Amino acid sequence: MTREKMGNILVWILIIGFGAWGLPGMLDRFANGHVNTAYGSYIPWGLWISAYIWLIGLSAGALMISVMTYVFNIEAVKKVGKMAFLVAIATLVGAMMSVGLDLGHPLRAFSLILDPNLHSMMGWMAVLYSAYFVTLCVELYFAIKKEQARGEKQKSIKKILVVLGIWSIPLAFAFHGGVGGVFANVIAKPYWHGPMLPVVFLAGAFLSGGALFATVAYIWRPNQSKEEFLKMMIFLGKTTLALLILDEILELSEVYVGTFYSAYGEGHLWQQILFGQYWYTFWIVHILIGVLIPLFLLTAKSKSPGAIALAGLLIAGSFLAVRLNIVIPGMLDPEIKGIADAWVHSKLTFSYLPSIMEWQVLLFIVAVVMAVFMIGKKVLPIYQTAGDE
Amino acid sequence: MSELYTDILKNNFKGVAMSKEELSRVDEKLTLETDESRRDFLDKFSKGIFGGLIASGVVNALAPVQAKAKMDGSNLNFSEPFKPFDLPPETPGEDGILRMMRDIQRALKKPIEQRHWKMVIDLRKCVGCDACSVSCAAENKLPPGVIYRPVIQQEIGSYPNVGHVTLPRPCMHCDEPPCVPVCPAEATWKRPDGIVIVDYDQCIGCRYCLNACPYDARTFDFGMEYIDGAADAPKVFLGKEKAGKYETEASYEYEKEWKREGEESPIGNARKCHFCIPRIEKGMLPECVVTCIGRATYFGDGNDPQSLVSELIALPNAFRLKEEVGTHPSVYYIK
Numbered sequence: 063m064t065r066e067k068m069g070n071i072l073v074w075i076l077i078i079g080f081g082a083w084g085l086p087g088m089l090d091r092f093a094n095g096h097v098n099t100a101y102g103s104y105i106p107w108g109l110w111i112s113a114y115i116w117l118i119g120l121s122a123g124a125l126m127i128s129v130m131t132y133v134f135n136i137e138a139v140k141k142v143g144k145m146a147f148l149v150a151i152a153t154l155v156g157a158m159m160s161v162g163l164d165l166g167h168p169l170r171a172f173s174l175i176l177d178p179n180l181h182s183m184m185g186w187m188a189v190l191y192s193a194y195f196v197t198l199c200v201e202l203y204f205a206i207k208k209e210q211a212r213g214e215k216q217k218s219i220k221k222i223l224v225v226l227g228i229w230s231i232p233l234a235f236a237f238h239g240g241v242g243g244v245f246a247n248v249i250a251k252p253y254w255h256g257p258m259l260p261v262v263f264l265a266g267a268f269l270s271g272g273a274l275f276a277t278v279a280y281i282w283r284p285n286q287s288k289e290e291f292l293k294m295m296i297f298l299g300k301t302t303l304a305l306l307i308l309d310e311i312l313e314l315s316e317v318y319v320g321t322f323y324s325a326y327g328e329g330h331l332w333q334q335i336l337f338g339q340y341w342y343t344f345w346i347v348h349i350l351i352g353v354l355i356p357l358f359l360l361t362a363k364s365k366s367p368g369a370i371a372l373a374g375l376l377i378a379g380s381f382l383a384v385r386l387n388i389v390i391p392g393m394l395d396p397e398i399k400g401i402a403d404a405w406v407h408s409k410l411t412f413s414y415l416p417s418i419m420e421w422q423v424l425l426f427i428v429a430v431v432m433a434v435f436m437i438g439k440k441v442l443p444i445y446q447t448a449g450d451e
Numbered sequence: 452m453s454e455l456y457t458d459i460l461k462n463n464f465k466g467v468a469m470s471k472e473e474l475s476r477v478d479e480k481l482t483l484e485t486d487e488s489r490r491d492f493l494d495k496f497s498k499g500i501f502g503g504l505i506a507s508g509v510v511n512a513l514a515p516v517q518a519k520a521k522m523d524g525s526n527l528n529f530s531e532p533f534k535p536f537d538l539p540p541e542t543p544g545e546d547g548i549l550r551m552m553r554d555i556q557r558a559l560k561k562p563i564e565q566r567h568w569k570m571v572i573d574l575r576k577c578v579g580c581d582a583c584s585v586s587c588a589a590e591n592k593l594p595p596g597v598i599y600r601p602v603i604q605q606e607i608g609s610y611p612n613v614g615h616v617t618l619p620r621p622c623m624h625c626d627e628p629p630c631v632p633v634c635p636a637e638a639t640w641k642r643p644d645g646i647v648i649v650d651y652d653q654c655i656g657c658r659y660c661l662n663a664c665p666y667d668a669r670t671f672d673f674g675m676e677y678i679d680g681a682a683d684a685p686k687v688f689l690g691k692e693k694a695g696k697y698e699t700e701a702s703y704e705y706e707k708e709w710k711r712e713g714e715e716s717p718i719g720n721a722r723k724c725h726f727c728i729p730r731i732e733k734g735m736l737p738e739c740v741v742t743c744i745g746r747a748t749y750f751g752d753g754n755d756p757q758s759l760v761s762e763l764i765a766l767p768n769a770f771r772l773k774e775e776v777g778t779h780p781s782v783y784y785i786k
Contacts, residue, residue, distance in 0.1 A: 103670035106658035166656015166719025185635035250665040397667040404601035
């Protein structure tokens with residue numbers, strides 16, 4: 063059995079498993095709204111918002127791979143541009159589902175596309191995501207068309223793709239830096255507030271999205287020779303390694319500034335992250351699984367494509383922990399001391415652990431992301447590489 | 452008529468209930484009263500006054516008269532024109548409530564942009580009884596998990612040098628409200644009279660404003676009910692249906708009827724204190740002001756130098772919460 067077939071079977075098993083496991087949570091969400099979630103009014107955002115920035119980051123990272131293909135003409139990834147678009151679309155769909163289900167009135171959100179409040183970072187998100195979705199679809203359309211065209215027509219489509227690719231660079235910076243801005247602009251939350259967060263969001267997005275793509279390209283390798291494949295995997299591995307190092311430098315800087323004089327500012331929040339009740343999300347899920355093991359795999363002398371793909375999967379998967387550790391700690395401090403005891407209710411507390419229903423909904427969303435990718439891969443001519451990419 | 456009001460007010464503001472004889476005298480006078488507008492006023496007025504003395508749940512049973520004007524966002528002055536009603540003549544040493552009602556009447560005669568509603572809370576007089584929180588919840592039919600005006604209680608110092616502080620926390624109705632610009636749907640804004648409101652029909656329920664508020668003054672309506680999980684045995688005791696009558700009662704926030712049904716607004720919306728717009732538009736004081744047993748909460752037009760709140764705000768010991776964040780709250784505290 064080929065790797066691709068094994069991958070297909072495994073992913074479809076995951077889709078069915080996650081979908082079946084997640085379905086009760088989805089039904090609960092539609093039947094009871096937000097009643098059975100663990101977030102409340104003092105910690106208003108939880109797992110779904112964390113998952114949204116995780117998925118949209120994966121999308122932005124995948125988009126950057128396509129930019130490497132069509133704008134920078136990087137040889138190693140020249141045959142995976144279309145697949146990168148598909149990964150970006152699938153994860154964008156998941157991100158929109160995640161944020162949509164988090165809303166109190168999801169259907170009203172569509173009005174934001176035409177009539178957003180541009181004073182609000184979140185209002186901008188509606189505009190930018192719409193533009194991003196349209197851009198991705200148009201880019202994928204032309205990427206497929208380019209393969210079917212010949213001669214002059216192919217050259218003109220190539221130019222269109224370059225223009226669209228150039229346009230998508232500031233777009234990616236805007237929409238993912240903007241997500242960082244959604245948090246960084248909140249003066250009331252010192253842990254979020256500051257100029258660093260949008261940069262950290264971007265670095266994390268390119269890292270996690272690039273890493274995920276290394277796994278995808280490994281399992282569903284395009285029509286290429288063994289040498290080409292090896293070259294592509296080594297390139298993706300090197301890119302992931304460089305981004306991992308950059309991301310860790312930024313994280314180290316954040317931890318260092320946050321904890322050095324721990325008596326002030328957000329020091330106690332970093333204490334919570336590093337040594338609090340949920341310490342394992344930082345040390346085990348993020349540092350061990352998401353940094354140290356991938357670092358070992360990516361720096362190994364053997365340069366095995368499988369090891370690079372595994373490193374990518376570990377980084378991309380565990381990045382949800384990084385997103386959780388950005389979103390949740392920011393809300394742990396009461397704005398006014400003692401407020402949680404003033405009017406006692408389960409939705410008026412300052413502690414948060416996602417409920418089972420929240421996890422179920424997230425699993426369902428992940429199943430949808432994988433299904434969109436698998437169906438898209440089957441329906442669209444992703445692997446036809448007759449023309450030059 | 453004015454004597455009657457003075458009688459009621461004096462008796463109430465002494466903080467003691469009226470005797471049976473006094474009550475029957477009032478009752479008799481009320482029966483004789485035929486002026487419809489005054490009767491209407493008394494209905495509203497008595498609701499506020501007695502609310503401070505009896506359980507706030509009963510307050511809501513006293514048939515509040517609230518406007519049901521349409522709120523469409525474009526018409527900021529959406530209330531029916533204010534119809535002034537008679538108040539007793541000013542007397543020396545009268546209760547602050549009367550003076551504040553005169554302040555409100557005076558303010559309502561001005562165009563909306565020329566008044567600025569402000570609240571003052573005297574922390575020295577607050578005993579932390581939660582009457583304001585409960586009456587506010589009853590007035591606005593707040594569901595579980597939604598609260599507009601919690602009273603924060605804190606012990607300060609270390610034994611044996613300890614103290615106890617109570618801090619009622621309504622919405623601050625900031626002049627620079629951080630909750631307003633963050634709203635992606637433009638569903639929340641500041642009225643020209645200083646009140647920060649939420650358009651429930653526009654709000655998408657993203658809860659960004661909850662995070663942006665430096666006072667935790669907004670809560671989200673999760674669609675919960677007090678009778679959730681309650682036992683139901685109709686023939687044995689009153690049962691869910693009777694106990695849950697509260698849940699089906701409409702609230703009249705923003706001068707519109709709101710029934711919490713299914714997933715309809717205000718379920719799934721951000722909710723907050725609105726200084727009891729339906730009451731003040733009719734010349735009544737906010738519920739938390741009239742039910743405060745210690746007369747610790749004051750309300751009026753901050754643009755009117757003659758108003759009681761303007762006098763109090765000018766005191767050297769008046770302060771606002773978190774001045775450093777630059778929100779310029781409309782709520783002042785006195786310590």
